[in-house]
Amino acid sequence: MSRPEPGQWMRWWAMLEQGRCRAVREGGEVLVCLALPCEPFDALAQVANIESLGLPYALFESREPDRVLLGIGQGRELLDEGASSLSGISRRWRQWLASAVQEGPSGPLLMGGARFDSGGAQQPHWRDFPDAVMTLYPLQWLQNSVGSYLLLQAQVRADSDLPALLDEQRRLLDFVDQDVDRSEFVIEAMGDDQSSVSREQWQSTVAKAVKCIRQGEMHKVVLARHLLRQHVAPIGVIPLLKRLRRHNPGAHLFAIRRGKSCFLGATPERLAHLQNGLVSTHALAGTVARGGDEANDHSLGQALLASVKERQEHDLVVRFIRQGLERLGATVQAAAVPELRRLPTLQHLSTPIQAKIGAKIGVLDVIEQLHPTPAVAGSSLEQALTFIRRHEGMDRGWYAGPLGWMNECAEGDFVVALRSMLVQGTRTYLFAGCGVVADSVPELEYQETCLKLSGMFNALRAESKVATV
Incomplete structure (x- = not known):
């Protein structure tokens, strides 16, 4: 798959610096996003590489309209703490966007979801999934009828280690591009359900x-x-x-890996x-x-x-x-x-x-x-x-x-x-x-x-x- 060219990495570095300067001036964190056109991609091939390392990701393939989104890496999260739905997240997202540094044919994207009922019983097998969360993934791919894009995304503070942030994004791209063992699986149940x-x-x-x-x-x-x-x-x-x-x-295909859990399905609704x-x-x-x-x-x-x-x-x-x-x-x-x-x-x-x-x-x-x-x-x-x-x-x-x-x-x-x-x-x-x-x-x-x-x-x-x- 195509990777950012040297000049695009330089542009991304300049935007990160701009974000840090704005964070110093205004306080808090600044959202930075650079959207780059890329080649069409096979999301499942990319997920195969990420799955082999147990890294977090979110995959969403929708129908009518057909659209594929894939976010990978340990991203910045917007949590709906103590509420019963995704409601409080919109307000904080707007606050992020108010001071954002962004460039390219697409703006930043969040991916995530919520529990059916935060007031219901909570059992240990769902511990990796909070009541409601939307994640800004450091690498975010988008593919629709218009084209294919790679979004570089980050939240930058005055004291952010920008070289480390850049290295992490490059490391994630290396993981996506590597060859992994894609041998065939046999899935056998053991005992009664x-x-x-x-x-x-x-x-x-x-x-x-x-x-x-x-x-x-x-x-x-x-x-x-x-x-x-x-x-x-x-x-x-x-x-x-x-x-x-x-x-x-x-159906709409989805998969979200958080911690040691992956929630996946193909929903008609x-x-x-x-x-x-x-x-x-x-x-x-x-x-x-x-x-x-x-x-x-x-x-x-x-x-x-x-x-x-x-x-x-x-x-x-x-x-x-x-x-x-x-x-x-x-x-x-x-x-x-x-x-x-x-x-x-x-x-x-x-x-x-x-x-x-x-x-x-x-x-x-x-x-x-x-x-x-x-x-x-x-x-x-x-x-x-x-x-x-x-x-x-x-x-x-x-x-x-x-x-x-x-x-x-x-x-x-x-x-x-x-x-x-x-x-x-x-x-x-x-x-x-x-x-x-x-x-x-x-x-x-x-x-x-x-x-x-x-x-x-x-x-x-x-x-x-x-x-x-």
């Missing part, structure tokens, strides 16, 4: 939720579970990502994309399996569209999203009826939604209004969250939380981190959930979670050969 709760317990909780809903305590609640799978050897993240990309070409004042999102709720042949597949899809239960569940999400956007003063347009969104093993009801919002509203303001939607939490929201906290019996961590990126204009793209797993050496945690309403049948809801888990199981399936990077 351990569930967060037993099948009987989970179905009993669903039955309890149905009773509460019928008594009018809430309208809907989404219940999730996880499976812990122990493997005979450390899991190869790259084969997993390659399989997820290959089997789910229309976008929470919000904001560009030029236009928010694009969709309601995704209502699920049925794919059919074994074209006729059966069509029949199942039509039954989903005709299902009163599924349409009611879907309409709850549409109304919630519309109301959240209208609270921001947006003009909202939503399709009158849902369409089918077909995935490799599932088909969902999907309603495209667009909204025009004011210039001062950023993507995190939108996320604050929309997360969590009834598709991942329930309705009425507070009652549903209370039920989840009391009865679900697991820590969702970043599963079903918002994950994405934000630029210097507070534009960005966030997805809902579904169809995902947490990888920690030889252990994987697989997550799935489903919506429970008044006429839900516990056994059928359990089967739906099994269906949703199947994509992750397929990615982990033991094979004698796995495609290499």
Whole structure:
């Protein structure tokens, strides 16, 4: 891949010096960013090199629009300390930008995400992932329909060691360019999977939720579970990502490594994309399996569209999203009826939604209004969250939380981190959930979670050969 030329390194050094002078004059820290055009890149090939060293990174591949972002290295973090969402981060990001030194066709970028619910149970396997964090990675790649760019990014103080900062960025580029062992992986499970709760317990909780809903305590609640799978050897993240990309070409692919953990997945659900004042999102709720042949597949899809239960569940999400956007003063347009969104093993009801919002509203303001939607939490929201906290019996961590990126204009793209797993050496945690309403049948809801888990199981399936990077 292309590297900065000597003259570009000199320009970067001059910008760092300018940032330090500004920090001396104004106090505090100064954001410095230089965006350079680069050759098109294969993000998974770069991640393979970084994974071999256990370095932090964030990968995000979105669809419609197609965009790839990859940030690597120990970056400066904006944490939402003690809050329940990504809300406080926007204000501090604007403060960073007010004195920034930046140059090139793209401004600085942050990547990160948040827990589904910072008020819920917190368990040790999620310790590497804070309540909410957006990271300024020292090396940040961006690839979209316009071109490919490498962003050199830094926060500079009056006493910053600029030579050390520059050496670290060059060292990271050396890691990206090196040849690593890309041998094929065989992923084998060892023993039985351990569930967060037993099948009987989970179905009993669903039955309890149905009773509460019928008594009018809430309208809907989404219940999730996880499976812990122990493997005979450390899991190869790259084969997993390659399989997820290959089997789910229309999904948004993501992977974030923090410490000894990597959270990854291929989600069908976008929470919000904001560009030029236009928010694009969709309601995704209502699920049925794919059919074994074209006729059966069509029949199942039509039954989903005709299902009163599924349409009611879907309409709850549409109304919630519309109301959240209208609270921001947006003009909202939503399709009158849902369409089918077909995935490799599932088909969902999907309603495209667009909204025009004011210039001062950023993507995190939108996320604050929309997360969590009834598709991942329930309705009425507070009652549903209370039920989840009391009865679900697991820590969702970043599963079903918002994950994405934000630029210097507070534009960005966030997805809902579904169809995902947490990888920690030889252990994987697989997550799935489903919506429970008044006429839900516990056994059928359990089967739906099994269906949703199947994509992750397929990615982990033991094979004698796995495609290499």
